[in-house]
Amino acid sequence: MNDKEKTLIFGGQARxxxxxxxxxVFQVVAVVEVDTGKVVETDFTPCxxxxxxxxxxxxxxxxxxxxxxxxxxxxxxxxxxxxxxxVLTSIKDLFREYREYxxxxxxxxxxxxxxxxxxxxx
Numbered sequence: 001m002n003d004k005e006k007t008l009i010f011g012g013q014a015r016x017x018x019x020x021x022x023x024x025v026f027q028v029v030a031v032v033e034v035d036t037g038k039v040v041e042t043d044f045t046p047c048x049x050x051x052x053x054x055x056x057x058x059x060x061x062x063x064x065x066x067x068x069x070x071x072x073x074x075x076x077x078x079x080x081x082x083x084x085x086x087v088l089t090s091i092k093d094l095f096r097e098y099r100e101y102x103x104x105x106x107x108x109x110x111x112x113x114x115x116x117x118x119x120x121x122x
Contacts, residue, residue, distance in 0.1 A: 007031050007040060010064070010101070012093030014086040016046075026086035028094050030059070037065035037098060044087070051081060059091075064098040 011029045018024075026047070031040040042059045044052050058074055072088055079087060 006034055008034055008101070010094055010097045012090040012095075012097060014089035014093065016086045017082050019082070026083060026090050028055075028087075028090045030064075030094060032064055032098060037063040037102075039064065044090075047083070051079070051083070051087075054078065055087065064095055065102075068092060068095045 008031075009029060010032055011027055013028075014026050015024055016026045027045050028042060029045075030042045032038065033040060039059050039062050042056055044055050047055070055075070058071065058078070062071055068091065072091060075088060075091065076084070
């Protein structure tokens with residue numbers, strides 16, 4: 001596997017409060033090292049540049065193989081904005097997407113061949 005094949009992109013989504021944006025969905029997208037779950041890079045949309053900068057700092061180098069609670073607690077303590085709930089929900093969704101991928105791979109199938117019903121129970 002070459003270096004390009006060692007990273008995948010995962011994403012999480014959540015609804016934004018109506019008063020914040022014409023766009024209804026907040027998204028986090030992360031480039032992740034497959035073997036370690038380490039986040040290489042993240043992007044957040046739609047998001048003001050200052051919030052994006054802070055969230056990128058907080059998420060840099062984190063591992064999606066770890067429990068999300070430390071990261072969620074840090075965001076909860078540091079982000080005081082109407083988008084906080086959407087940010088937290090999208091991060092949880094990001095972790096869920098990564099774990100579903102890992103589960104599918106552990107079953108020995110290419111992740112794209114298994115449907116949502118094959119995912120682990122939440």
